[in-house]
Amino acid sequence: QVQLVESGGGPVQPGDSLRLSCVVSGRTLTALAIAWFRQAPGKGREFVARASWTIGITLCAASVRGRCSISRDDAKNTVYLQMNALTPEDTATYYCAASDESNTISTYDTAYNYWGPGTQVSVSS
Numbered sequence: 001q002v003q004l005v006e007s008g009g010g011p012v013q014p015g016d017s018l019r020l021s022c023v024v025s026g027r028t029l030t031a032l033a034i035a036w037f038r039q040a041p042g043k044g045r046e047f048v049a050r051a052s053w054t055i056g057i058t059l060c061a062a063s064v065r066g067r068c069s070i071s072r073d074d075a076k077n078t079v080y081l082q083m084n085a086l087t088p089e090d091t092a093t094y095y096c097a098a099s100d101e102s103n104t105i106s107t108y109d110t111a112y113n114y115w116g117p118g119t120q121v122s123v124s125s
Contacts, residue, residue, distance in 0.1 A: 002026040002114040004096045009119030012086055020081040020119060022096030029072050029079065030054060033104035035112055036070065036081045038092035038121075047107040048094070049081055054102040061107070064090075086123045093118040 008020040024032065035050035049070045051058040060068035069082045083090065097112035104111055 002032070002098055002100075004098060004114055004116035006094060006096045006116045006119040009094060009121045011122045011124070013125055014087055014123055016086050016123070017082070017084045018086065018121060020083070020094055020096075020121075022079040022081070022116060024077045024079065024096075024098065027098075027100075029074060029077055031100075031102055032114075033099040033102050033106075033112075034070070034072075034079045035097045035099075035107075036094060037097060037109055038090075038094045039118075040092040043092075045095070045109050046092070047109070050105065050107060051079070052103050052105055057105055059105070059107075083121075086121075088123050091121060091123045093120045 003025045005023045033052045036048040039045045049060045051070045067084045071080045095118045096116040098114040099112045
């Protein structure tokens with residue numbers, strides 16, 4: 001069974017950077033496609049970034065492109081989401097998700113069958 005646990009969220013000020021972590025257990029990272037989504041209060045779930053390392057493709061959503069990167073540490077079986085130049089619009093609960101289809105490049109949450117509990121990010125001055 002694949003389990004995901006996010007961490008690294010918290011209160012930050014506009015312009016700050018954050019690195020969110022997603023520790024994966026039950027499967028190696030190369031056997032999965034990984035994505036990050038977020039959900040702001042009162043809004044639907046929004047795609048942020050995804051990675052399919054078996055085919056070497058990563059992507060950040062247009063809303064965060066240029067401020068976002070996704071990477072991994074195989075030794076720690078951990079995926080990272082780096083977010084820079086944060087704005088209040090980035091305030092949300094951030095979720096790590098995984099798919100058994102390691103070459104998945106979908107930006108839809110229905111394509112991912114494993115989810116972490118989320119980590120909350122709050123950006124305000």
